[in-house]
Amino acid sequence: GEIAPEVFKKIKDRYHQRLRLTTRHLHELVSKRLIRRKNAGSTTIIGHLFDNLKRAFNRIPMTRETFISIYPVHPETLELLNQNIDLFSQRRGIVDFLTARIGGRTGSQIAGILDQPCTSLLTPDVIFDHFIDRLSESPRFSPYYMLYQQQMETRIDSLFVDETERQVALRTVKTLIVLAVSPLSESRSTRELANMVLYQVMDGSIAVGEANYAFFEERILRKLYENIGAIRRTSGETPLD
Numbered sequence: 001g002e003i004a005p006e007v008f009k010k011i012k013d014r015y016h017q018r019l020r021l022t023t024r025h026l027h028e029l030v031s032k033r034l035i036r037r038k039n040a041g042s043t044t045i046i047g048h049l050f051d052n053l054k055r056a057f058n059r060i061p062m063t064r065e066t067f068i069s070i071y072p073v074h075p076e077t078l079e080l081l082n083q084n085i086d087l088f089s090q091r092r093g094i095v096d097f098l099t100a101r102i103g104g105r106t107g108s109q110i111a112g113i114l115d116q117p118c119t120s121l122l123t124p125d126v127i128f129d130h131f132i133d134r135l136s137e138s139p140r141f142s143p144y145y146m147l148y149q150q151q152m153e154t155r156i157d158s159l160f161v162d163e164t165e166r167q168v169a170l171r172t173v174k175t176l177i178v179l180a181v182s183p184l185s186e187s188r189s190t191r192e193l194a195n196m197v198l199y200q201v202m203d204g205s206i207a208v209g210e211a212n213y214a215f216f217e218e219r220i221l222r223k224l225y226e227n228i229g230a231i232r233r234t235s236g237e238t239p240l241d
Contacts, residue, residue: 026078026094031069034102046071049119056202056212060195072113073102074121076196081127083182097130124196128174135181144177147230155228168199169220176231190217190240213240 003011037043050067054060062075070078081094099105101122104112110130113122128135128148136145152173160166175196179186188196194216201215217239225231 026082026098027066027070029095030073030078030098030102034098035071043068045118052119053198056200057195057198058209059191059213072118072121073098074123074196074198077122077124077127080124080178080182083184084127084178093131093134097127101126101130121198123171123175123198124178125171125174127178135177141181144181148173148177151230152228156224159223159227165219168197168216169224171197172220172224173228173231187234189236190221193221210240 046068047064049071050062050064053067066075081097085094100108100110100112102113104110104115113120132145135141153170156166156169156173160169172193175193179188191213194213197216197220199216199220200212201219202211222239225233
């Protein structure tokens, strides 16, 4: 029935607390609702994948427990989703992203991460792909979309001959854009970006120290910085900083 405005305000004032999704809730959504292990040995197999990743990227900031619990979602993906909750259509957009990108959605022609090789993770660049319509329509963030479409994407296609490196370069600039539109604007080092994109040149079954980071800096990031434009770099003690 009809409710007088003053009565409605009194009711609203009494229930002022907002219920917000946090990173912990997103972890639970992935680990307890969206992902189901097919057999008892799956945890051991996922643990081996983490060991290979840790050898390939010795500075990667994730624990074995976190990796296993939300596999195949990259922990940084959940962190950036949590930071951008208000941007991406409140909580519904975040849940929609996780359900569609993990399990897939036939009607929308979205391939789920579960259909890809077991070494694939749902990395932060997929946030850009999923919410690209919202970014293009937003007066505040559409300049980033136009920059990507008109300058970055076309130049990357001609700059990178190797198809794998071309895809990694596209994923890198998508990740940088997601970082740029986040309320908590953060700079990332070469190592940190490599940890998010996971460009792995050397065999993950052997310990390679800084090799993958160096390849990422030389083959991807330096080319982007010197040839694409719109990317700002602050020098550190080493190129990886």
